[in-house]
Amino acid sequence: MTARRGGQRSVVVILGEDDNDRKAVQVLVAALRPDIPRGALKPLRKPMALVRNVPPQRLPSQANKAGALLRAVNVKTPIRAVLMHEDADEVEPAHETLITKIESSYRSLPWPVLAVVPAWEMETWWFLFPDAVAAVRPTWRRPDQFAGRDVGRIRNAKEELKKAVTPQGARQSFQTYTEADSVAIAEKVVALGQLTPPWFARSASWAAFLDKIGQL
Amino acid sequence: MVFRAAKGSRQSISIEVEAAVTKNSSLRATDTYTLKFSSDRLRSGRSDKERYYLRRAESFAFKRTAGPGRRITVKGGKITFHKPEGGEDTASLREGSLGLSTLPKLSPEDGGEQVEALANLFASFRVFDVDVATARRPSQERASESLLNDASNLAAFLAFLADRHADRFDALQRDARAFIPGLERLEFTPIGGAGEGTVLSLVERGLAGSTTLQEASYGSIRALALLALLYDPSPPRLTCIEEIDHGLHPHILDRLVELLREASSRTQFLIATHSPALVNRLTPEELIVCERGEDAASRIPAIAPETVKAMEQELHGELGLGELWFSGALGGCPE
Missing domain, CATH: 3.40.50 (Rossmann fold)
Structure with a gap:
């Protein structure tokens, strides 16, 4: 209302x-x-x-x-x-x-x-939505290493997310996650209907x- | 002239100017000039392609000594004199002529002088955009009474001030010392004999010799050009300045705003800025927030000045006007 x-x-x-x-x-x-x-x-x-x-x-x-x-x-x-x-x-x-x-x-x-x-930081929450993250850029790895685990224990979540989406052997110039991608991730979370339980991980x-x- | 309308439909844009320039006008009985552009579809015969053409219409309204004012409209090559007692007289104008440039030729009884006053006003508007690269070069004259809009004759204009308006130049030099750290005084060197040109140099504390404008920093030249404008003894009626604080240390914004207020008794200012620090020093009446709407049209003001004033009052001094704008609360910020 x-x-x-x-x-x-x-x-x-x-x-x-x-x-x-x-x-x-x-x-x-x-x-x-x-x-x-x-x-x-x-x-x-x-x-x-x-x-x-x-x-x-x-x-x-x-x-x-x-x-x-x-x-x-x-x-x-x-x-x-x-x-x-x-x-x-x-x-x-x-x-x-x-x-x-x-x-x-x-x-x-x-x-x-x-x-x-x-x-x-906000990037911690993006580990709850690996599908949404991967949907933002086709070249990114799906950051799914925290399935069923507690993402609240992650330190330096932004750096972790950058590493997580970068495939092995990628070039230095690889377009990894930056803060500006946050909004696109949020939009993908919504578009993929992921805002309901069960959650991919715990937080x-x-x-x-x-x-x-x-x-x- | 380029006119781009929103896609598809028939669109127009009109510019209206209200001024008190002609003999019988005043702030309560202003002259108005309206220039309207519209895009109309050409009636195409056999072609499938849609063609648009630009139409233009002008309207003048002047106060006369007694009775209703004078109204003249110009549209599609036709001039219409709207008679105060009713009815109209018409005359023709060469298609494509602008009323503002042609009607000054009319007799005084028909309003020629009044249109000329308006046309002169517009021609005098100063849009100040400092060309630092050109200002660096020695001026082509020994002294110049009129500052060019790109400040390319900065040295000559300042030489003129030093020569003919000594008090003013002294005050300018005092401000220049605040605006340009280390500056002691300005020096003029005629080159090629008198009447050929002038080089402006900066004498700096602690340094031997002097620094020519050619060698001076970007910010120093901008500062001097701004000061020249602000100390102009005969400025035009309207002065427009782009990004006024560009290249200036935030600490001198206080003095800049003071100078603007002083100079605004001689010329009206329209100034663009994106600096919250500068806006912090303005009163709500001095601020116009601008933004671009979804339809690509400008919204000026984006928020009513009375609303800005009411909002500022609620701040109780905790935040400045610039911080209020910076937060996004006044509009005029990227979405």
């Missing part, structure tokens, strides 16, 4: 530092919640983007800036909820602490703020993500 205020549809704001991650989240959420039109999901750059990788200890000052941004946005388009993306940069269960930290930092805001936290942070999106 889309909420309307004064004739205007309200939006779910997706905040995150990285363009690719924000768009990938938008694609996944639009598919998981078809009741929310894609136009009602609004990715915005987190403030302080002139400084990347702000550590979580700095969150309180970030919260003021994000809060200011959200209040300004709300003037033009009513906000119904906020999805706050941040990579855990650690293996599971580190995502749990970060989710709690993020959500409590923004508790004073008048809208529900739900944290989207992949263990290590507690992915389960937490599904739970959060269900709360929207």
